[in-house]
Amino acid sequence: MRRSARAVRPSKPAVAVVAPGFDPDAAATGDGLFGLDTQPQHARLVVIPVPFDATTSYRPGTARGPGHVLEASKQVDLEDIQFGPVWKAGIAMLPVPKDIAALSRRARAAAEPVIKAGGAAPGNRAHAKAIAAVNAASERVHGHVAREAERILDRGAIPAVLGGDHASPFGLIAELSLRHPGMGILQVDAHADLRESYEGFAWSHASIFHNVMTRLPGVARLVQVGIRDVGAREVDFAARSEGRVKTFYDQRLRDRQFAGATWTKVCKEIIAALPREVYVSFDIDGLTSEHCPHTGTPVPGGVTFPEVCHLLELLASSGRRVIGFDLCEVAPGAAGDEWNGCVGARVLYKLMGCALRSRGAA
Numbered sequence: 220m221r222r223s224a225r226a227v228r229p230s231k232p233a234v235a236v237v238a239p240g241f242d243p244d245a246a247a248t249g250d251g252l253f254g255l256d257t258q259p260q261h262a263r264l265v266v267i268p269v270p271f272d273a274t275t276s277y278r279p280g281t282a283r284g285p286g287h288v289l290e291a292s293k294q295v296d297l298e299d300i301q302f303g304p305v306w307k308a309g310i311a312m313l314p315v316p317k318d319i320a321a322l323s324r325r326a327r328a329a330a331e332p333v334i335k336a337g338g339a340a341p342g343n344r345a346h347a348k349a350i351a352a353v354n355a356a357s358e359r360v361h362g363h364v365a366r367e368a369e370r371i372l373d374r375g376a377i378p379a380v381l382g383g384d385h386a387s388p389f390g391l392i393a394e395l396s397l398r399h400p401g402m403g404i405l406q407v408d409a410h411a412d413l414r415e416s417y418e419g420f421a422w423s424h425a426s427i428f429h430n431v432m433t434r435l436p437g438v439a440r441l442v443q444v445g446i447r448d449v450g451a452r453e454v455d456f457a458a459r460s461e462g463r464v465k466t467f468y469d470q471r472l473r474d475r476q477f478a479g480a481t482w483t484k485v486c487k488e489i490i491a492a493l494p495r496e497v498y499v500s501f502d503i504d505g506l507t508s509e510h511c512p513h514t515g516t517p518v519p520g521g522v523t524f525p526e527v528c529h530l531l532e533l534l535a536s537s538g539r540r541v542i543g544f545d546l547c548e549v550a551p552g553a554a555g556d557e558w559n560g561c562v563g564a565r566v567l568y569k570l571m572g573c574a575l576r577s578r579g580a581a
Contacts, residue, residue: 247293262311269387273326280550291560302572326356339419357422364390382547396437407505535576
């Protein structure tokens with residue numbers, strides 16, 4: 220994957236093509252995202268599915284998230300109260316890549332002994348070999364995502380990632396940071412994800428934003444919302460960032476609301492901390508746990524679905540431009556349990572609406 224700045228050829232806005240006679244109020248009949256038939260090459264917003272979760276430390280399963288959300292999306296009604304008929308702008312998802320899913324299974328099998336041991340044991344050659352294999356697999360995923368993002372961006376469409384674990388979008392963020400130096404990230408999450416590494420894995424799901432903030436100089440600011448599980452070194456990293464990392468801890472937000480602050484006031488302060496061009500990174504565990512009971516690392520507390528919807532609507536109308544986004548860590552429950560996918564699909568539609576509205580397309 221490219222890691223240095225490069226010349227970027229100008230892109231032209233994508234033109235959406237919607238099947239004639241499509242009835243958004245009828246039962247979904249298409250095989251695509253939200254039951255639509257829009258082809259990725261004609262869509263104004265394209266989702267890159269990343270079925271990868273090698274390092275999820277508490278419980279695996281998020282690799283199945285893209286397929287789970289795809290199926291659940293066909294039950295989503297398409298006239299959004301906040302953002303209107305988002306589908307009309309042209310939205311699509313690339314096919315779920317079988318090679319990345321297979322790579323995830325192999326990498327997960329390699330990682331399991333290290334995870335069960337609580338991290339790599341010093342001098343353990345088997346652990347060192349496993350970590351090297353998992354790190355290499357993760358870098359392959361980043362390269363895949365960056366290449367897909369490059370193609371989407373070169374034709375003027377908006378890129379998004381549907382993970383997979385939260386390390387999945389690094390390649391997309393890297394590509395955007397080359398094209399939009401000075402960009403900011405709005406992270407909705409239960410965890411800070413600022414660990415230098417976790418259990419020995421350099422590309423751990425717990426390290427995504429440490430990697431972003433130390434490897435991608437084009438990212439000017441990270442604004443975190445909903446954080447409620449955090450390590451001491453993560454707190455220190457944010458404190459020493461000279462303002463590049465701004466964390467709105469979940470409990471502190473609640474304390475302010477208990478004292479009388481409105482959620483609108485809080486949201487406006489969050490948005491004010493962001494630069495003009497914004498990438499939204501949404502870990503589903505940022506929501507209250509009843510919305511994501513089977514995610515990899517659920518945590519009590521968090522923001523509610525209506526609170527997230529309000530934040531995204533205010534962001535879209537703030538004059539800021541959403542240049543891309545991700546939704547990660549959605550994991551299916553037992554067979555027949557569609558709840559996690561249903562919530563994930565609706566969060567995805569809201570993120571799409573926010574991005575398109577911010578660009579004048581919804």
